Amino acid sequence: MSLTFILKCNNCNGLFLASAQQKTKTCPYCGTRLNINRCQKLAHSENVFEASEILRKLKSTQKSNLKQPIQKYLSKKQIS
Template identity: 40%
Template sequence: MLTLMMYLVIVCPKCGKLLLAYSNQKTRTCPYCRKRIVVSESVKVAKAESARDASIIIQKLKAK
């Protein structure tokens, strides 16, 4: 069975910025404040099937 890679839009718990992470990624370091984030424990704002779709979601959320 083919597992589709999903992209997650998560929130950094330290600085509140939106980040892109792979669904199978264990940790992600925030490029803004350098906080190491455990992806499974993070606040997930959205899911996308492609990095491009996830980037569009982030742009729309930032515009609000």
């Protein structure tokens, strides 16, 4: 059974999953190639489904900390 880490991107602070067997991972948000050993590991799990669940919770916590709902709302309005 392999570990799945919840990592934080050094460049954009985005959260994503990576297998412990991987040495590098490209950030899905900013495209930066990251060395997993140098990334901040927020959590880990032996179960990939549990890991994605933890990731989801961490993301919602991170979102509420950003406090930018108004800006998001405005940019959506402009597109439509």
